[in-house]
Amino acid sequence: MAYSEPLGYFLTWTTYGTWLPGDERGSFMKPGVWKGPDAHRRMMSQLLMTENAITLDLRQRQEVEATIARHCEIRQWHLSAVNCRSNHVHVVVTAPDIDREDVMDQFKAWCTRHLKTLARQLKQIDRAERKKWWTRGGSKPFLYTDAELYSATKYVLEEQEGERFKEP
Secondary structure, eight states: OBOSSOSEEEEEEEBTTSSOTTOTTOEEEETTEEEOOOHHHHHHHHHHOSSOOOOOOHHHHHHHHHHHHHHHHHHTOEEEEEEEOSSEEEEEEEOTTSOHHHHHHHHHHHHHHHHHHHHHHTTOHHHHTOSOOBOSOOBOOEEOBHHHHHHHHHHHHHSSSSOTTSOO
């Protein structure tokens, strides 16, 4: 059954510097515009980076998932699934009356704050002081049907490479 309003959002974003434009896996230039690998574009993107690429360790991944779950509780959003990997995050969430861009921005902001706090606690000074944890934007498709919501949730929880919370 399709609804006139989306049942939720399937949000995905990457960690800073881990999937640059021109990457050998290809990349989206903007929604719906896919570009294949381009070594020159990737090199130019690397030159524009202001910090090193970041991957998340086990503890950081757990912190990201806990932060997203807590934020959903506070905002009274329904969290169907969250899966933080070493270089990207997937979230399936229902957040009525708020734009999906704002939902993603809130998740990124709160996760950044908590990751910096964790880094300070662990005395990881380089991570505590970093400014960029995430790439700009991300993927934010609407989920209009029960089947789409189920499929996105299943993908996030069951179809990612490797086991959850094992080191990559």
